[in-house]
Amino acid sequence: MDSTPSRQNNMKKAEAMTLFEQQRAELLANCRYIAKHLAIRNPRGETTIDEIRSRVTCPEWVNPKFFGSVFSGDKNWEQRGYVKSKREEAHGRPIGVWYYKGSMDGQNSLFNIQGEL
Numbered sequence: 001m002d003s004t005p006s007r008q009n010n011m012k013k014a015e016a017m018t019l020f021e022q023q024r025a026e027l028l029a030n031c032r033y034i035a036k037h038l039a040i041r042n043p044r045g046e047t048t049i050d051e052i053r054s055r056v057t058c059p060e061w062v063n064p065k066f067f068g069s070v071f072s073g074d075k076n077w078e079q080r081g082y083v084k085s086k087r088e089e090a091h092g093r094p095i096g097v098w099y100y101k102g103s104m105d106g107q108n109s110l111f112n113i114q115g116e117l
Contacts, residue, residue: 024062024066027059027062027066030056031056031067031070032070034055035051035070035098036100036102038051038052038055039099039100040100044099045099045100045101046080046097046098046100048085048095048096048097048098049067049070049095050086050090052067052070053067053087071096071098074102076100076102076103077099077100077101077102078101079096079097079098079099080097080098080099081096081097082094082095082096082097083097
């Protein structure tokens, strides 16, 4: 087994994301729902974490790093580049542009129930 520090860090990160998904499933599901519908509404089929964060209030008891797990582990998303974050506290750091390649079935009924995102 490769025990380089980089590999160990990647394993710890993966374990942390899995644990978060188990413990904060509802919050993560809401973020993923918003991400999907933002991408569906975008003519290019894309969204960024900035767009999601602008619509989700992170509870004080949750580390905002959890937003890193919104697109992970879902094969319906494909990263298509980077843009500078528009959030002041991010200081223009690069964030991923994510393309939704999954099904758009039922989008209209969901919009009718949920209203504007």
